[in-house]
Amino acid sequence: MTDHDHTQTYAPDPAFTAQANAQADLYDAAGADRLAFWDEQARRLDWSTEWSEVLDWSDAPVAKWFVGGRLNVAHNCVDRHVEAGNGDRVAIHWIGEPEDDARDITYAELKDEVSRAANYLSSLGLVAGDRVAIYMPLLPEVYIAMLACARLGLTHSVVFAGFSPNALRQRIDDAEAKVVITADGQFRRGKPAPLKAGVDDALSGNGVDAEGTAESVQTVLVVRRTGLDVEWTDGRDAWWDEVVPQQSTEHTPEAFDSEHPLFLLYTSGTTGKPKGIVHTSGGYLTQASYTHHNVFDHKPGQDVYWCTADVGWVTGHTYGVYAPLSNGAECIVYEGTPNSPDEHRHFQIIEKYGVTIYYSAPTLVRTFMKWGAEIPAAHDLSSIRLLGSVGEPINPEAWRWYRDNLGGGTAPIVDTWWQTETGAIMISPLPGVTETKPGSAMRPLPGISVSIVDNEAKEVAAEEQGFLVLTEPWPSMLRGIWGDMERYRDTYWSRFAEEGYYFAGDGAKWDSDGALWVLGRVDDVMNISGHRISTSEVESALVGHRAVAEAAVVGANDETTGQAIVAYVILRGNVDAEEDRQKLIDELRAEVSREISPIAKPRDITIVPELPKTRSGKIMRRLLKDMAEGRDGGDTSTLSDPTIMEQIREKGTRG
Numbered sequence: 001m002t003d004h005d006h007t008q009t010y011a012p013d014p015a016f017t018a019q020a021n022a023q024a025d026l027y028d029a030a031g032a033d034r035l036a037f038w039d040e041q042a043r044r045l046d047w048s049t050e051w052s053e054v055l056d057w058s059d060a061p062v063a064k065w066f067v068g069g070r071l072n073v074a075h076n077c078v079d080r081h082v083e084a085g086n087g088d089r090v091a092i093h094w095i096g097e098p099e100d101d102a103r104d105i106t107y108a109e110l111k112d113e114v115s116r117a118a119n120y121l122s123s124l125g126l127v128a129g130d131r132v133a134i135y136m137p138l139l140p141e142v143y144i145a146m147l148a149c150a151r152l153g154l155t156h157s158v159v160f161a162g163f164s165p166n167a168l169r170q171r172i173d174d175a176e177a178k179v180v181i182t183a184d185g186q187f188r189r190g191k192p193a194p195l196k197a198g199v200d201d202a203l204s205g206n207g208v209d210a211e212g213t214a215e216s217v218q219t220v221l222v223v224r225r226t227g228l229d230v231e232w233t234d235g236r237d238a239w240w241d242e243v244v245p246q247q248s249t250e251h252t253p254e255a256f257d258s259e260h261p262l263f264l265l266y267t268s269g270t271t272g273k274p275k276g277i278v279h280t281s282g283g284y285l286t287q288a289s290y291t292h293h294n295v296f297d298h299k300p301g302q303d304v305y306w307c308t309a310d311v312g313w314v315t316g317h318t319y320g321v322y323a324p325l326s327n328g329a330e331c332i333v334y335e336g337t338p339n340s341p342d343e344h345r346h347f348q349i350i351e352k353y354g355v356t357i358y359y360s361a362p363t364l365v366r367t368f369m370k371w372g373a374e375i376p377a378a379h380d381l382s383s384i385r386l387l388g389s390v391g392e393p394i395n396p397e398a399w400r401w402y403r404d405n406l407g408g409g410t411a412p413i414v415d416t417w418w419q420t421e422t423g424a425i426m427i428s429p430l431p432g433v434t435e436t437k438p439g440s441a442m443r444p445l446p447g448i449s450v451s452i453v454d455n456e457a458k459e460v461a462a463e464e465q466g467f468l469v470l471t472e473p474w475p476s477m478l479r480g481i482w483g484d485m486e487r488y489r490d491t492y493w494s495r496f497a498e499e500g501y502y503f504a505g506d507g508a509k510w511d512s513d514g515a516l517w518v519l520g521r522v523d524d525v526m527n528i529s530g531h532r533i534s535t536s537e538v539e540s541a542l543v544g545h546r547a548v549a550e551a552a553v554v555g556a557n558d559e560t561t562g563q564a565i566v567a568y569v570i571l572r573g574n575v576d577a578e579e580d581r582q583k584l585i586d587e588l589r590a591e592v593s594r595e596i597s598p599i600a601k602p603r604d605i606t607i608v609p610e611l612p613k614t615r616s617g618k619i620m621r622r623l624l625k626d627m628a629e630g631r632d633g634g635d636t637s638t639l640s641d642p643t644i645m646e647q648i649r650e651k652g653t654r655g
């Protein structure tokens with residue numbers, strides 16, 4: 001969907017450059033001595049013990065960064081700003097979905113709240129290294145809970161509140177979480193929807209694919225948000241407002257090893273089982289803080305910063321919570337959807353709070369485009385001085401629309417490439433330095449080493465497509481997959497094992513000016529509105545339905561969501577009546593929703609007599625993708641039965 005217009009470039013505005021945090025010499029400094037550069041970046045943070053070595057890569061691919069250094073992540077994100085005399089600054093402007101429901105929290109207040117929550121969690125007997133699952137909408141308490149965990153060295157696992165009880169249970173079991181923090185419900189498009197009920201189902205095993213109750217969980221802490229009725233398990237459940245507020249605001253944070261695991265975040269891989277990506281403390285926070293300062297040009301005490309991502313995804317972790325708070329930012333946190341009560345909501349918030357930095361996703365920009373330019377035009381958005389994009393390649397048309405309609409035609413756009421696994425931004429322009437091209441993420445950040453290679457690990461020539469690899473370790477890199485180090489090595493490090501490259505799973509190319517273009521996934525991972533979902537995850541949900549014998553899922557181009565999920569299924573028995581077939585298709589959509597999440601529901605499901613397979617029985621997804629994207633033909637000569645595609649076209653039932 002990207003038209004690669006190589007001619008038009010946008011040079012940084014000299015006035016922006018003059019005041020920018022990052023200058024061109026940042027590239028020189030990193031190029032001269034990469035490890036000395038990262039050593040210097042780590043000094044952005046408060047450490048209680050200094051490290052003896054910047055990087056220990058002797059146990060590759062498991063890195064240790066800032067070896068022996070000790071710090072407390074919550075102290076760095078909260079206390080030190082209060083100690084520096086900035087306790088009165090707003091940390092979070094929280095805005096609820098219902099209008100007029102808002103709350104400002106200063107850094108001093110945040111310190112008290114985080115301390116109270118930490119005191120409560122330690123009163124449960126939790127100790128550093130224990131895991132806590134968090135299943136919550138964007139409430140202030142989600143920030144408080146994450147930071148309280150960080151303060152105690154508890155490893156949190158935030159599960160997106162749009163995931164199903166089944167997905168929640170899978171993640172709770174995998175991490176053996178002792179506590180689940182949730183809310184009674186959440187507001188969605190003006191209506192309260194239950195959430196705690198889903199936790200109850202997940203834990204009891206009701207309607208989920210797990211045996212018995214979740215044994216690891218001892219406590220469920222519930223934030224009262226909607227007032228919906230909830231069922232209660234005495235001895236296990238506690239209301240946040242009955243146990244946290246009376247705790248002391250005094251809490252002395254302990255320093256933890258730089259490599260102490262800060263959080264797990266589950267993400268889709270190429271198999272059905274999600275991977276618990278492990279991130280640690282010192283290296284993660286260093287790169288988070290460094291990138292936020294330089295890529296977003298953030299100035300504490302001046303900027304109003306809004307990252308629109310939900311906390312259930314990595315962007316919400318790094319650029320919603322840890323990076324901005326480590327830099328003392330004034331953050332917008334909005335609970336609801338962009339069209340609640342109407343399509344003006346984001347622009348009203350920008351206008352009211354004077355947002356200066358706005359970091360969002362191409363899918364939302366394209367949605368704004370559909371709603372019409374007159375909507376942002378009805379608001380004074382002149383406070384915006386920088387725009388960011390993440391999650392998928394941004395098509396040049398959306399890039400220009402974004403700059404013109406939200407950025408006053410002048411704001412620099414930083415198109416940031418990174419992944420759950422990388423922990424922080426890896427490839428992006430520096431806003432006062434790099435000339436940008438709409439649709440290109442431009443170049444690796446100072447300190448980051450990238451290559452684009454062919455199958456033999458050879459660097460490809462300009463304009464040739466290859467695999468995006470990271471050739472040197474970086475501070476915020478994942479340290480493994482929870483409980484499965486073999487899968488970690490296999491997934492990321494086996495493809496180019498000899499060279500020791502990290503394989504990102506994305507295709508990319510350099511253009512003739514040396515700008516980097518990310519071309520999308522080359523594996524079986526789809527990107528739906530910037531959300532990662534694997535084809536096999538959806539396939540296994542579909543074949544979990546008794547009527548389905550086989551399923552093949554592909555990601556097809558979609559104008560708004562980037563990709564859409566398209567499924568082809570073969571049934572076990574005969575279902576002939578058209579009405580029954582449509583009913584079954586509805587059931588299958590519901591099944592995927594139950595197994596994974598409503599966001600994983602296929603856009604189209606087609607019941608087919610057969611799937612296109614090679615003689616060795618491998619499904620040829622490429623042909624299905626062609627069909628789903630409305631292209632005809634493709635080479636069918638390797639099919640075991642060359643007439644299959646015709647049969648699918650003629651006899652398939654689509655719903």
Ligand code: WTA
Nearest residue numbers: 390391392393415416417418419420518532
């Ligand atoms: C894609 C999100 C092009 C890419 C932070 C990557 C992008 C996957 C960009 C990671 C970008 C992310 N341009 N593609 N600026 N940013 N991607 O783990 O395919 O949810 O591998 O992390 O999103 O998705 P994840």
